[in-house]
Amino acid sequence: MANKIRQVKGMPPVLPESTPNWQYVESKFRHLLQSSGYAEIRMPLLEHTELFKRSIGEVTDIVEKEMYTFDDLNGKSLTLRPEGTAGCVRTAIDNGLLHNQKQRLWYAGPMFRHENTQAGRYRQFHQIGVEAFGFADTDIELEHLVLVSRLWKELGLANMTLELNTLGTSEERLQYKKILVDYFQQQQDLLDEDSIRRLGSNPLRILDSKNPQMAELIGNAPVLLDHLGEESTGKFNRLLALLDKLQIAYTVNTRLVRGLDYYCHTVYEWTTNELGAQSAVCAGGRFDGLVEQLGGRAGTAVGFAMGIERLIMLLEKQNSLPEPERPDIYLVMLGDQAQETGFVIAETLRDAIANIRVIINCGGGNMKAQIKRADKSGAELALFLGEDEVNSGQISIKYLREEGKQIKIDQQKLVEFIRKHISQRTG
RNA sequence: UUGACCAUAGCUCAAUAGGUAGAGCCUCAUAUUGUGAAUAUGGAAAAUGCCGGUUCGAUUCCGGUUGGUCAACCCA
CATH class of the missing domain: 3.40.50.800 (Anticodon-binding domain)
Incomplete structure (x- = not known):
């Protein structure tokens, strides 16, 4: 027998014994979305590298070191999509879906990031994503949160935590960044190596640090929420009030900033403590600037994505997956x-x-x-x-x-x- | 990118202070030539992930590589 060829690192198959679980989760999600007026869109897996650089951000980890990028035979640089939003926006613009229109879209499929594998993290992983375009008010964020919360209910998923934050407008964030950088620079000797690096590139991410030695410093740092204008805080508070009304539990996490550049105003993560080091199962928020940034007419956008592997792992742990169907x-x-x-x-x-x-x-x-x-x-x-x-x-x-x-x-x-x-x- | 642990039949695991591998499950057959989870008997199934080094001899020791598991980083 010839030498066996092994699978590519971090790209496991879904074997016949687990495909019923995938079909179950996907069909729950599909029904829920379609009954709420969302239409499926299927994007290509490959895009011009430029798209991700421009949308996700040049200095993010994803773009700097996690992309599967290679030259096409004609010399063009192509990249296997590391996330779905950029391709979705590009496809929608390309096909005129966003021209003076509201769109409620969803997609599902594999994403690729060249990271080292670990529990709940793979190089090819799968996301279900939802994007809504042309909705300026926070009611659309509410719709998304209600949708996901209903999905948890229908799947019988327990112990999910919703963490919310607002990033305000890009101007507000820029101002706050200065204040934050000032604060950290004054106490530079307390910063760890990573944080000093981030001070120049992406200071907001310092707030996300898990280093316990930094906890006090971060705890005393100025809070973005305190530096937002009336309109931004008003929007955020309105969203919180509506969540209360619908009895969706949440915690405001002022240190939640998310890794991708394009977010503004609302950002959130649904997390669990049952998946080892990985906690985020679903994450999203508002990214109003992105459509224009990618060459479309200025317009608003809100969306989220969830990791299917993580979701299924959780359901497995909680024993909430259905018995496979038997033949008659x-x-x-x-x-x-x-x-x-x-x-x-x-x-x-x-x-x-x-x-x-x-x-x-x-x-x-x-x-x-x-x-x-x-x-x-x-x-x-x-x-x-x-x-x-x-x-x-x-x-x-x-x-x-x-x-x-x-x-x-x-x-x-x-x-x-x-x-x-x-x-x-x-x- | 960094670090830790791991890799032997399809699966779960043995083994030898270096002397070319065993068991259970699974599978197939027979006992029962038309009756399934039981029992018995028998068969099939592994150049010990791959490459190289040390050695008379490596599954065992060493190096590399590939893959797995977990963590840091980061993220879904």
Whole structure:
């Protein structure tokens, strides 16, 4: 045997045993969104590198060192998308979706970041994202938060924490940045190495530091919320009041700044403490400047993204994933004649009963082997067609999961029998 | 990018203070040539991730590499 080729680091497959979990989460999400007026958009996985540099920010970790960037055969630099927002905005602008229009959009798919792997972190990971364009008021943020909160409820997910903050307008933030830099510069000897580096590039991120030795310094730092104008704080307070009204619990975290450059006003994270070092399951906020920055007409934008791997890991931990569906029927056939009849019967059942799950024995095998496979498949019933049944126009039915004698009925009556059996089980 | 631990049948794990590997599960067959979780018997399944070094000899020691797990950083 030739040497095995291993998977690319951090790019695990979703194996058959877990695809039902993915389908479950995705379909919950899809139904919820579609019933709230959101339409799916599918973007390419590759974009011009420039797009991410311009939208995410040149000095962010993502752009500086985490992108899968390579030259196309014609020399153009392309990048595998590290997140969905940039591509979504670009696609929407490109196709005229944002021209004097409101849009409620969602997407799902793989994202790529060249980071070292760890629990809940992969190089190819999957996000479900939602973006709303053309909504200036905070009611759209509320809609998103309500939506996610409902998703948690429908999935039976417990212990999610919502942390909120506001970043104000870019002017307000710029002013605050100066004040913050002043503060930290005055106490530069207390800063750790990372923070000194950030002081020049991205001072807001210092507030995010997990270094316990910095906790006091950060705790005493000036708070952005105190330096915002009336309009910005008004918007934020209005959002908090509405959340109260809807009984969605939250905590205001004035140190929450998010890693991507394009955010303004509302930012938030839904977090958990059950996923090891990774806490964010869903994060988002407002990014009004981005559309114009990417060449569209100035317009507002709000959105969020959640990590599907993390969500499923959490559901697994909380034992909230549904049992996989079992087949209804495994069809056992002995002999050529029986096989012919069997396929016809299976098709008749599929025509007559919507969503029936029938497995036909393929690959031959004697009676014993076929029944073993039937058992292993998890099917409720085994149907037998042997020489006897073929000759008499009957079919044998054996219960695999419940007490009950094996019976033999006319093939004509099979549909009716199975229909009754299935409705009993589900009803 | 940095650090820690790990890598033996499809799966879960043994083993040898360096002497070319065993078990359980799974699978297949037979006992039962038309009846599934039991039992018994038998079979199949591994150049010990890969490359190199030390050695008479490496699964075992060393180096590298690839992958896994976890953490820092950062993020979904």
